[in-house]
Amino acid sequence: MRVIIHGTGTMSGLLKKAVESTEDFTVTGFADELTSETGDVIISFSHFSRIPALLSFAKEKKIPLLVATTGYSPDDLERMKKAGEEIPLLLASNVSLGINVLVKVIKAITPILYDTFDIEIVEKHHNKKLDAPSGTAKTLAEAAASVIPHGAAQVYGRSGNKKREKYEIGVSALRGGTIAGEHAVFYCGDDEIIEIKHTAMSKNIFVRGALAAARILVQKEPGFYTMEEILS
Ligand SMILES: NC(=O)c1ccc[n+]([C@@H]2O[C@H](COP(=O)([O-])OP(=O)(O)OC[C@H]3O[C@@H](n4cnc5c(N)ncnc54)[C@H](OP(=O)(O)O)[C@@H]3O)[C@@H](O)[C@H]2O)c1
Numbered sequence: 001m002r003v004i005i006h007g008t009g010t011m012s013g014l015l016k017k018a019v020e021s022t023e024d025f026t027v028t029g030f031a032d033e034l035t036s037e038t039g040d041v042i043i044s045f046s047h048f049s050r051i052p053a054l055l056s057f058a059k060e061k062k063i064p065l066l067v068a069t070t071g072y073s074p075d076d077l078e079r080m081k082k083a084g085e086e087i088p089l090l091l092a093s094n095v096s097l098g099i100n101v102l103v104k105v106i107k108a109i110t111p112i113l114y115d116t117f118d119i120e121i122v123e124k125h126h127n128k129k130l131d132a133p134s135g136t137a138k139t140l141a142e143a144a145a146s147v148i149p150h151g152a153a154q155v156y157g158r159s160g161n162k163k164r165e166k167y168e169i170g171v172s173a174l175r176g177g178t179i180a181g182e183h184a185v186f187y188c189g190d191d192e193i194i195e196i197k198h199t200a201m202s203k204n205i206f207v208r209g210a211l212a213a214a215r216i217l218v219q220k221e222p223g224f225y226t227m228e229e230i231l232s
Contacts, residue, residue: 001218002039003211004029004063006054007046010128011068011203015043018207025211039063041214045206048072048131055083064088064217068095068210070135084224090217092227093135095209098198099183100227105196106143106185114148117187117194120170124182132173133157136183141169144185 003019005012005027012030019025029037032046034057041064044054048071058065067080070093083089094100110119123137133156145152153168164170181200186193200206216230 001025001041001215002028003214004034004037004039004042006032006034006042006044006050007069008032009045011045011206014203014207015045015210018204018211022211041066041218043210043214044069045210048076051076052079055079058089059083059086062087064090064214064220066090066092066095066210066214066217068092068206071131081224085222087222088217088220088225089223090213090225090227090230092209092213092230093139094181094206095213095227096198096200096205097209097212097231098200098205099136099139100231102183102185102196102198103139103143103228106140107147109187109194110144110147113187113189113194114144114152114167117189118164118166118170119144119152120172120186120188122172122174122184122186124174124176124179126178126180127175129175132175133171134173134181134183136181137171137173140183140185141171144169 003025005015016027016030019027028039032050042058043066046069048069051072064087080089080091121137121140123134125134141154155168155170158170180202184195184197186195213230
């Protein structure tokens with residue numbers, strides 16, 4: 001499979017190296033701005049400001065697109081959903097298998113706990129990460145809110161003099177060193193806490209996840225897909 005890599009940073013470099021060491025994938029593009037590249041799939045680990053141009057390119061060339069880039073705006077999200085009418089588009093804030101299993105766990109246990117336990121999410125990343133909270137933390141908060149019948153407000157970066165509201169989901173971010181990524185979901189009840197944590201030991205989990213997801217995406221009809229749909 002011919003892979004066009006959108007982005008030239010750390011993740012894109014690791015992806016390029018991994019693709020070059022496999023027999024069934026080849027790299028046919030490696031850039032932050034795609035112009036005349038050809039391939040079977042585009043994998044984007046770039047900067048959110050580059051998403052509109054990326055969508056125009058993918059739609060014009062009719063190439064399936066995996067957007068792993070985070071930090072995009074609500075307008076970009078709408079653009080991506082619209083692009084799904086023309087090409088298979090997978091938007092994944094986290095392509096690792098472990099985090100996507102964590103999403104399933106959250107959806108299974110939150111309906112049992114939300115009424116009596118407070119839900120808080122803490123994420124940790126390296127000091128070069130631009131966006132906070134991480135796209136993954138938002139995905140985890142949305143997963144919990146999606147199975148609470150009346151929904152739940154998400155509160156980012158708690159500060160000030162105000163008690164938490166019942167049902168709200170707090171999301172806090174820590175940045176430092178070379179942490180590849182850590183996400184912990186806390187269910188805090190009276191005298192008991194359940195903590196479910198995923199730790200990325202290296203960025204290679206994202207490379208493996210992106211290539212596995214790309215294999216499935218290229219077989220799909222045009223549509224806007226999530227990792228949950230791709231894995232099932
Ligand atoms: N979905 C997932 O599972 C997953 C996993 C890991 C990372 N990510 C996301 O993937 C993206 C890239 O991560 P990374 O670790 O590879 O980051 P990185 O090493 O900082 O690379 C960022 C890329 O964006 C470009 N860029 C940076 N600032 C820019 C700006 N102001 N305007 C335009 N382009 C800019 C960089 O090009 P220059 O070097 O030329 O500036 C580079 O190609 C991030 O959004 C990150 O959150 C997603």
